[in-house]
Amino acid sequence: MLTDLKKIKYHETIIDTLGNTPLVKLNKITRGYKGHYFAKVESFNPGGSVKDRIGLEIIEEAEREGRLRPGGTIVEATSGNTGLGLAIVAAIKGYKTVFTMPDKMSIEKIRLLRAFGAEVIVTPTAVPHDSPESYTEVAKRIVRETPNSILANQYFNPKNPEAHYKTTGPEIWEQTGGQIDYFICSVGTGGTISGAGKFLKEKNPNIKVVGIDPKGSILREYFYTKSYPHVLKTYKVEGIGQDWIPGTMNFEVVDDMVEATDKESFLMARRLTREEGIFVGGSCGTAMAGALKYADRMKDNDVMVILLPDTGERYLSKIYNDDWMRENGFLIPDRITARYVLQSKAKNVQQLIAIDPTTTVRKALDLFKENDVSQLPVVEKGKPVGTVIDNALMSAVLDDRSHLDQSVSKLMEPAFPVVGAAAPIEHVIDFLKKKDSAVLIEEDHKIVGILTRYDVIEYMAR
Numbered sequence: 001m002l003t004d005l006k007k008i009k010y011h012e013t014i015i016d017t018l019g020n021t022p023l024v025k026l027n028k029i030t031r032g033y034k035g036h037y038f039a040k041v042e043s044f045n046p047g048g049s050v051k052d053r054i055g056l057e058i059i060e061e062a063e064r065e066g067r068l069r070p071g072g073t074i075v076e077a078t079s080g081n082t083g084l085g086l087a088i089v090a091a092i093k094g095y096k097t098v099f100t101m102p103d104k105m106s107i108e109k110i111r112l113l114r115a116f117g118a119e120v121i122v123t124p125t126a127v128p129h130d131s132p133e134s135y136t137e138v139a140k141r142i143v144r145e146t147p148n149s150i151l152a153n154q155y156f157n158p159k160n161p162e163a164h165y166k167t168t169g170p171e172i173w174e175q176t177g178g179q180i181d182y183f184i185c186s187v188g189t190g191g192t193i194s195g196a197g198k199f200l201k202e203k204n205p206n207i208k209v210v211g212i213d214p215k216g217s218i219l220r221e222y223f224y225t226k227s228y229p230h231v232l233k234t235y236k237v238e239g240i241g242q243d244w245i246p247g248t249m250n251f252e253v254v255d256d257m258v259e260a261t262d263k264e265s266f267l268m269a270r271r272l273t274r275e276e277g278i279f280v281g282g283s284c285g286t287a288m289a290g291a292l293k294y295a296d297r298m299k300d301n302d303v304m305v306i307l308l309p310d311t312g313e314r315y316l317s318k319i320y321n322d323d324w325m326r327e328n329g330f331l332i333p334d335r336i337t338a339r340y341v342l343q344s345k346a347k348n349v350q351q352l353i354a355i356d357p358t359t360t361v362r363k364a365l366d367l368f369k370e371n372d373v374s375q376l377p378v379v380e381k382g383k384p385v386g387t388v389i390d391n392a393l394m395s396a397v398l399d400d401r402s403h404l405d406q407s408v409s410k411l412m413e414p415a416f417p418v419v420g421a422a423a424p425i426e427h428v429i430d431f432l433k434k435k436d437s438a439v440l441i442e443e444d445h446k447i448v449g450i451l452t453r454y455d456v457i458e459y460m461a462r
């Protein structure tokens with residue numbers, strides 16, 4: 001049979017599937033607010049993020065200018081998504097890739113880039129952007145040291161906002177039939193907001209372009225005061241916010257900037273996933289949380305478009321991992337239980353260390369030292385029968401050395417009170433306020449942990 005390729009509907013390469021991402025109506029999260037809300041779902045891009053849009057533009061420009069020749073290397077400082085956009089194009093065109101990434105980025109992103117054959121160099125997050133150790137400076141050094149290499153340079157490359165001026169902006173204009181009043185976007189390099197915002201404002205200067213900035217970043221403050229705080233604050237949301245102003249950020253097309261915290265961002269990302277069925281990353285939660293802060297200005301017929309930059313698959317180990325959320329204080333139940341505070345203790349101290357009454361004083365003293373604790377519950381057949389305190393055992397041994405090889409049962413004090421895991425933390429605090437320095441936590445008739453005064457105070461301080 002003679003094949004007629006014209007009859008087969010296909011794309012020449014995966015790059016041709018870039019853009020034209022869907023606009024999806026939000027139905028539940030925006031309930032109770034006036035107006036109409038649509039999400040621009042960028043996870044539909046081939047690499048799963050809005051940043052795919054800039055990879056092709058940047059590489060083809062470097063090829064046209066002769067800066068990138070066959071066999072060359074593309075280097076970039078990336079939070080992961082730009083790297084992936086570049087890695088896809090590089091895979092198809094046969095270039096090597098080297099990416100530098102701050103160490104706060106999720107392990108999924110590092111693995112994704114390596115899956116595409118990229119070399120990934122992880123750098124510290126908490127250093128100024130111009131420090132030689134920062135991901136941007138390390139990337140520049142690699143370019144200096146590597147022949148036939150380019151820096152994609154998303155923070156300064158005009159091709160970054162231009163890609164959004166050419167694709168994201170026109171798509172939103174066309175998909176809404178020009179009926180858009182608010183464009184909401186979280187900001188990293190500023191490429192998306194500057195490019196798409198410029199296009200939309202040229203079409204209709206009344207469209208309000210609103211940037212959402214993670215708390216800890218300086219962009220919002222700079223927007224309003226034209227100065228920036230010099231204290232370095234870190235935050236956990238990835239890909240957005242800055243401690244400096246990227247060359248690609250054009251504040252002239254921005255009408256307003258709104259702030260959202262890590263916690264607001266992550267809880268909102270989970271809601272977008274669970275309530276709207278759109279599996280999104282942290283910066284999508286930032287955009288949506290900021291959008292809702294802005295939504296009280298919406299009138300009945302207003303239309304808001306919120307750009308959702310990437311997919312939740314990149315954050316399974318973080319935003320969608322309850323342990324990580326809890327450890328970082330992002331997942332707080334309405335009623336705080338003893339179990340909750342126990343689980344928020346550092347992983348390595350969650351396990352209960354208990355001894356039985358026949359344990360020798362020598363062994364108990366070793367356990368205090370090894371585990372860096374000052375009291376140990378004594379448990380017999382699953383039931384607490386006493387407590388040993390380091391100071392009391394040491395005084396006894398100093399007084400009479402023969403205690404070392406005797407069992408702790410002779411020197412133990414009354415057992416700590418037992419509290420059910422589901423009890424409110426206030427119940428635990430009632431004991432700790434009085435004479436007890438710790439309580440034992442029981443679940444399913446088993447002692448599962450200990451909460452000391454220190455544990456509860458540490459939890460409160462967090």
Ligand SMILES: Cc1ncc(COP(=O)(O)O)c(C=O)c1O
Nearest residue numbers: 081188189190191192239283309
């Ligand atoms: C997850 C994520 N969200 C949002 C952005 C911000 O996009 P832009 O750099 O166009 O401001 C980025 C940029 O890397 C990102 O990785």
